[in-house]
Amino acid sequence: MSDQLPYRPGPGEIPTNPGVYRFRDANGRVLYVGKAKNLRQRLSNYFAPLHTLHERTRRMVTTAASVEWTVVPTDVDSLQLEYQWIKEFDPPFNVRYRDDKSYPFMAITLADEAPRVMVTRNRRIRGAKYFGPYPKVWAVHDTIDLMIRVFPIRTCSDASYKRAMQTGRPCFPGQIGKCGGPCSGKVTIEEHRAIVDDFIAFMNGGDERFTRDLTARMKAAAAAMDYEQAAVLRDKLASIEAVLNKSALVLPSDTDADLFGVAEDELSAAVQHFVIRGGRVRGVSSTTIDKELDISGGELVDQILQRVYGDAAPVDIPRRVLVPVLPPDAAELQEWLRMRRGKAVEIVVAQRGQRAELLRNATLNAQQALLRHKTRRTSDYAARTQALGDLQEALGMTEAPLRIECYDISHLQGTNVVGSMVVFEDGLPRKDQYRSFSIAETSDDTDSIHQVLTRRLAHLDRADEPTGDGDGESQATKRRRFAYPPQLLIVDGGRPQVQAAARALRESGHEEIALCGIAKRLEEIWLPDEDYPVILPRTSEALYLVQRLRDEAHRFALSHQRRRRKRDIRSVLSEVPGLGEARIRALLRHFGSVSALRGATVEQIAELPGIGPKLAQTVHRHLRAEDVADASAGMPAEAPTP
Template structure:
């Protein structure tokens, strides 16, 4: 219960003001930082009865030993303070950003006497104008190569520029036609600055005036039979087209927006950030996030917006930010972004038209990125080998567990009890060897675990010497090196009892407890704590989550089959009418509570059949 948390504040101690709160562990480390419009209302959610909390929230509050808060004047102030504290303390239970590599940008160093265009990963060059980020370095170089054919601005280093200006001799890039700055001795500083302005104007919006001007010049040169000049204008137009073709026009030409597509599951999320300037996609950024607490999509958007724009240059913040869901403090986020940008910013959900199409594309890319992130990590041979080796060392096994079986129990309020068995070999799932179990009678989860493992081990012993026609041992009878059960000491004790009764001393056993992601061994008073970043823990978590998913899937199929069976016993109901009834009422319970008149409103159900259905479903 909530009283199990000794640090729970007394009634009335928590203020109702807006503010920011921090959970700390016994060592004083900040575990989680959050903000609230009403501190009392928000914190009361954490001190609800423990069994009602999500497993990862429960793990956080039971790991913590204290909670503290700071009252602020406004919701915007709480947002700013939350961001500062997250940056300062890096709390382990706030969302963790993974694979967030530094992306290459194109930058024009406007603070220099003669600005130059460079490729950089440093987003904080003083006075620089940035374009991007770009997914690959070569795409930035390719764009610059095309652009300097049309706007030949400076590309040489500061040292080369200084040397050329002092000696009066062109810099080396200028001698080979790769630099058009004043150091090339072809233009003045003022003329070069005007060319830089044109470069930026074109990159900012693909200004059509440049293409119109070049087209007119090419046509005039051709009319004057100056074919060499016409060819030069033609090549410049081709370079412009090459740059524009790399960033397709997706919105009106005056539209500046950032679009965030998010795909998530219980443990991770992938974000695709489309940067649209002048109606064209000018940059794409991909981020993978690991979630420690169970947070909603809107809360994830809240923290994502703070992180992306918290240290961004003011000119990098667009006038419109499109997200899949609005957080509760959307208005405060807009005010915060407005303060940083110096102009109004809209935070909105794209619901229709071109905006919705772009959001759909970003979300699709995020889904693929999440799937790719998980498959790459599990398919990486080095990571799998390290995981098995680390697991061997952590559990004190003689050899690495090449075959692992994981078991999970699932039920609905004590009914429809089922169990799942998933198999990993060499760190990869063997779905053809997954098994599910129905448990007719049981007293609790530990009894269910004992029953399932006893049945599994009995089959293993009975078929130990059985081989198929090809001389291979039956797959289900193949003995694992390690059994993992979903649970802590009680579940591990039940599994150990099943192993002992079956006479199996050659199979290792452990359990993973969701509260702290701790590994329990039989007869040990203290758990094995694997590092949060270890590949071994990732493998065990994946086994546990896969077993849980498989158990839930089996239970839902069984429940659906049971519901269909109940309705199929009613005379006059076939498969089509059963589907129609369930679609209309949503559940058998709702159908049981419906009147005859309500049932007759369903297409294809007459008064006589409605009375039969109602009579059949009445409680007896």
């Protein structure tokens, strides 16, 4: 593949103004929308040499067939246009939101003649005032039951209210004391509206004036020996305190803010949104995000704030937004939010005190939500069964692949080449059977794949070798490690990698094992001796399973390579202050081996010319620290070498 994209704009063609750009595929579909303060500077990053791009960015630019841009007057305009285009085109390479659920809200229908309080998941009721979201429906009902004891507003349906007003007979909730609307005959429409206003005022800030007022009235009634009225007021006071106790004071009572906790990995992120009004957490919602491109934490926060506040009513935008990291265009976001709210909005990082503690709590919740998101499909037996069945059908296998092994190669600019093998059984990872392979000499990735699979497949032929049990008992035929044959082998790569793996299968005499490869560019599945790949639907459970296998193999290979680099003696010695390349060569030449150097005493190291006692002590201490670090990491054995 050429290292240059055919649709790359010519030199000087891209303006340096702020603006918004769109990548499109050959069919004209918008693949990605982004904004930039300097279009030329931003877009040049996408047209860098392909091998330098992140794999998912490379997949996007190679899938695209054209790029276009729109210049805007200000950075705030670019932010607004980016949001509109993302909402309009739903580009597949922008972050994709997957709300954990549709959260319930408490709504007061202010547009009605006699407003009612209700539980709803519909955020588009005309003229309604919303509170929440709440984690559970029963939590909303409990709050309403407590609130109407103090602020008896209407709870009946519109049909019941209309019928009651026409007949003069209270609705059923009104007959049992669960509805305090005008249809009950206890209040007028004007008096009911005043109670609704008090209800909203209390929910907006937990106004303590209601507590003080009820306490004073209760004491006055008791002093006047009106004990029945005092008991009624006492019960109302208890209801208010119960509502306040359900949402403890987490910040100063005059604080209105939204706080966002974020947890992320390379592919996904989870967001925990705390709605804080009057210093109390009035609502909590959770969102999970699929990241198609590699974006920074600040850019992710930017996208989250645009989504949350893009269609929000002005009253739902607080004066302060607390985030874990500032987005790169925080000033423009603040101006955009100010224009939407009509008042100043501050975006700040929660760094210390109560804010930082609350952010840690939100981040912990986000981490748990991310873990649930990653494991939900895996733990779902039906989803796993469907994934294995779909994979069997797509690959033309005679039986479902109950044991799947996936292989990946990782290297650092051609050095420290390692291979990884991850194992899934019944759609679940078997981490105790993961293995890593050290590759001493190789020409390229295809040769590395061939070497790794040749070494692994050699163990299948040892299944029937007799082994002793070490205690003098009779010989028994046992399956050795790695002797369990997989039904499916997956390699990370396209046609060349699959052909190399197929050659290893032929040479080892195990062509009965199914084989495929997953290419990163379009997530297509390549089969041996096939001219065209198999394209699985983006929503396919089978594709999700194969992607998870590929990503797990990639992660495991990288972690093994990093451990190897850490153990590389030259890398370790190069970190010792005062120890240059010449002294490193002299140390290795003098002791002859890495193990001898690691086992040397301070005095033995100091005997080498040019290295005094002080430097010898530093070298010895550094090597001991590396040994302790490796031991504490519980580093596993190397490859299953024959």
